[in-house]
Amino acid sequence: xxxxxxxxxxxxxxxxxxxxxxxxxxxxxxxxxxxxxxxxxxxxxxxxxxxxxxxxxxxxxxxxxxxxxxxx
Numbered sequence: 060x061x062x063x064x065x066x067x068x069x070x071x072x073x074x075x076x077x078x079x080x081x082x083x084x085x086x087x088x089x090x091x092x093x094x095x096x097x098x099x100x101x102x103x104x105x106x107x108x109x110x111x112x113x114x115x116x117x118x119x120x121x122x123x124x125x126x127x128x129x130x131x
Contacts, residue, residue: 083122084122087105087119091123104126106128
């Protein structure tokens, strides 16, 4: 195991950072994950909601509603 540890690090995949970040995005992501949605699905829903309306990126309520519409 010890000998293979260094070789396995080469295969590790880091999650891709979201293109849009901010307090509202982080809060909506946390809320969706706490509601039981998988993190990748929640991130994708947030990105799609923001793609539809860029103003949602700074509005927690609007972004939360938009992401819920997309994720369902």
